[in-house]
Amino acid sequence: MKYEWRKKDKGWYLPKAIPTIIDLPPLQYLTIRGEGNPNGEGFKSAIQALYAFSYAIKMSPRKGIETEGYFDYTVFPLEAFWDSKVAPIEGQPLDKDQFIYHLMIRQPEFVTKELMAVLKEGVIKKIGPERAELVQLETIDEGKNLQMLHLGSYDSEPISFAHMADYCEEHGLKRIGHIHKEIYLSNAEKVEASKLKTVLRFPIN
DSSP states (O other): OOBOHHHHTHHHHSOOSSOEEEEEOOEEEEEEEEESOTTSHHHHHHHHHHHHHHHHHHTGGGGTOOOTTOOOBOOOOEEEEEEESSOOOTTSOOOGGGEEEEEEEEOOTTOOHHHHHHHHHHHHHHHOHHHHHHOEEEEEOOEEEEEEEEESOGGGHHHHHHHHHHHHHHTTOOBOSSOEEEEEOSOTTTSOGGGOEEEEEEEBO
């Protein structure tokens, strides 16, 4: 039976628009790191590289590649950890050129570096060797987090983060660090900004 993350992992990827505590196990991702404005070509190229590998893995049986433990599944959504070279100033717009990002797409347990090496030649033909070399296979342990669904443009995310901060204060929770994660449930090129759905998440204790 096909693995559908929208059904199997609904609590992780489809939260309500209210703060919710989750505890995540270590999970495997294809990742790529970069910096700069997410509206720039470098960011778009990084996304293309992740999807090129992700779909090559999913479709590998059609290329005659047999992988132990393989099962059919829906490709997971794009995710990203976000940081900045400069501290944001409250009440001031963010300087997006200073952003640091760690983009990722979750992968099934059967994915290995050996499988990626087998698929690499085909991926290079699509995206070139430079971008293909930047994609890594990582296991990330996020642990205890607070998350909620944000409805609307990326620029209005501070509204939801304020709700999350209030929740932490009310329940005696502490945010760890300043980096946060976003999970993109909408295609920003096809969905108007006011209807975008994005999961916001940060670690707590």
